[in-house]
Each structure stands twice: as structure tokens, then as C-alpha cells.
Amino acid sequence: METRRTPLYDFHLANGARMVPFAGWEMPVQYADGIKAEHLATRESAGLFDVSHMAQLRIGGADADAALERLTPTDVATIAEGRVRYSMFLDENGGVLDDLMIARLDGELQLVVNAGRADHDIAHLRANLHDANLHGANLHGASLHGASLHGDVTMQVRDDRALLALQGPESPQVLRRLGVDLDDFFFMQVGHFSIGGIDCVVTRSGYTGEDGFEISMPADLAVELAERLCADESVSLAGLGARDTLRLEAGLPLWGHELDETINPVTAGLRFALSRRRREAGDFPGAAAIMKDWNDGPARQLVGLLPQGGRPVRDGAELALNGTIIGTVTSGGFAPSLDAPAALGFVDAALATPGTEINALVRGREVPVTVAALPLVPHRYIRG
């Protein structure tokens, strides 16, 4: 498969990035300073991440809310203009097909979905919302732009846009220095802003556990904006490596690791993403299975894991207690802010209490691991 490049590819190379294939894209895993330094710079000041590999979709039309509600457990109708909601596509068993952000701006819904699931998600939207006479149209490209879907619904794949994430406690000051007025603009809000003269769509959100912003702009202005942001001495470039260690510490799930078709939102600790109206109506995909776990408690549960002795425990390692397998590690590595290894994984619900001592099986040996509450590093979102 041909790997794709974001509009910032040459910018990354010029800034010393090490590029790796990721979800069909060539992306910077780190720059010269390395993952630990980029991670800590984001926690202490501000990190700038290219997340243009994530797909930006626009869903419009009078039936857009109802269309998305058929695929998600989200009360889409109550997402107010200028607000953002975390959501997920569910299958009929309650498994998670992908997680996504839904923003309402200018009366339309703006979606951001995972890069590795973009083709799946676009096909899923088409298959479920699509007007029969458009079957056979290409997923990408002009054929879909403005394509009319089932009822009064339109979907547009915004591959003419780039996406940057500016994350960390200094992020608001960085934007203010570029003339952005952030008064009355808080966590999970979206709006139009001019950043140094470039018209952007900005959400106050991210995937690091820090205050921060995700900034969408026309692809041909991405380098100019990245250069403007990097000119601020508070800002360090940060790659996918740091993005992963930051989200791991923040306890944020990554599809393919903490989320997939075999994991439902209750098991993954995402009860907050099941809107009250939708729970009461039980009218979302997989509602029966999910509400059973909601009421009875899930059989297994996502937890933080703190390995003892300094050796990281990686994705796929089994978790055991007294010789019995009681769980699996789904993400693991080193947590720079803890200066220690850390992991996420699923364990039998009876063993999910923080402080429980279990073992990870690493290379045929048992590594003692302590169950820990999530997040491992506190979130520092700025709420209104």
C-alpha cells in the first residue's frame, strides 16, 4: 500500500524528524530531542503535533443528527453550536468500531476519526447513511464531496484540510501571542479563529491529558501555521512517540489497543460517553449488551498498570495471579512524567481495585505489577 504524506512532510524532515509508517501514513515518530524530551516539553510548556493523518469529515443536512445517532450512543441532537462531544461508532454487539470527536460548527457536524480507521468509518457511514443510487462511488475524492446520503444528509471528506494539535499548559499563551482571544473558550468547545492571520477551526481538546487545542486549517497553509507556532519559544515539536506516552499516562484509549469490536464502552471505562437519553431509550447499536454491563458491571475492566523493577511491560503481555491468566496488557512502555514504566490493560473486574498486586508475563518471567487508577497523570483541562 502506498504511504501517504501530510502537508507537513518536508517540514518534519527539515526539523530532524525520524519518519515511520503509521496507519498508511509516513509520520514523525520523534524529532532530534527524542520522545522523553518531547513528552516532558508538552507537559511543562507546549508541544506541537501533526495529526493531519486523522480524517476530518463534515456531515450536513437536516437529518445529520439522526443519522449519526443511529451509529453512536451519543445524544447528538443536544450538541450545541460551538460544542464538541467524544463519541464512538458501535456494532450490534456493543463493540467499538472506532472512537471519534463530533463538533457542531456553522450548523454542521465536524467529525475527526482515527487515521487507521478512516476508510472503515467512511465506508460504515456510506453503508448506513448512503442513498442506494450512489453505491459504487469511490470512498475518497470528488465523487463523495457533497454526495447526498440517506434522507437529507451530506458527507464531505475534508482531505483539503490539515490538523495540528498544540498541547500543554503554555498553549493558550502561545495562541494569545498570535492574537487569539480565548475568553469564554474552554475544554470541548469549537470555533473559528484567526491565528496569525490564518483562518482556522479550533477545538479546545486533545489527546494528552493537558489543556490544548486541535487546529484545522487549509492544507496549503499548514506549514506557515506550524512555522508561526514553532517560532514561539514555548513550543517544541513532538512526534507520535510522545503522543502515545502522553495519552497512555492520561489513560486515554487508543483504538486497536484499548478499543476494538470485542470491547464495549463500559469495559473500557467510557460510561461518560453513553448519553443519558440514549441509555434510557436503549436505541443505539449494541444497547442490550452494553446496558447489561452498565447495570451489572463488566466482567473485565480497563486499568492502569505500574510495573515494578524498571522493566517496561508491553502490549500483548498476559497478566496473571497465582498461575491463572486474569488479563492482558493493551498498551505499555515508559511513562516519562512518572519516570517509570507504565501500561494499560484489562483485568477481571474483581482485580481492578487500585493497589492490587498482580504479575505480567514478560519473556517467560513474572514481572510484579500494581493495578493503578486512571488517569496515571491527572488531566489538566480548562473547563468553563
Added chain:
Amino acid sequence: MLRYTEDHEWINLDGDTGAVGISPHAIEQLGDIVFVELPEAGTTVSKGDSVAVFESVKAASDIYSPASGEITEVNESLLDDLTGITPDRAHECWLFRIKVADAGELDELMDDAAYSAMIA
């Protein structure tokens, strides 16, 4: 006599005993090293055996013995400060010494010029 493997280990043979480490290129590729597991002195190993592990933030990497023989000494002081394992110190950062059973095994390894060409 300094030789390199295709897996980026180096061995510096002095008499019948060689110090073993990993190349500057390998250290650079690993990135931040967060955990190192070394072998135990007295262990007999075969060429190609996994004898040590380097863990970076992202991944675990096996270190393979460049020769068969007995591990005679292990550089435990390396573990005191993992940030000291840097590309420019790669040849000081030996992991262990091995008493080589068959020096002829090293003929299959690369000299500095051949290794430099491989990673170029």
C-alpha cells in the same frame, strides 16, 4: 580487533576474550533507553543467542551474542545511569566480556568499513 554483526553488536577481541557492545547507530536508533537487562557471568552462550535486552520508550530490542563462548564479566556499572549510553560513548559502553570458543566465528563478521557501508 573490532568486528560488527548485522544486528549492530560490536565485539572487540583482545587475545581470546572480547568486549561486546552495540554500535553508535543502534544506540541512536533505540532513542531513550529506559531499561537494560544484562546476562550473568559464567553463562555459556552460542553465537546468535539473545543475551541482553535494551528497552527504549517504544520497544524492546534483543542483543545477540556475536560469538560462542563463556561470559566472563558483566558491566553492571552501565545500569547506574542509562542516560550515559549515548552514540558517542558506544565503544566505552561494553555490556559483557566473552571468552571466545572459536575465533574463526569472527571471520563472518564485518570490519568497521564494511559495517559503515551497511548502515550508510
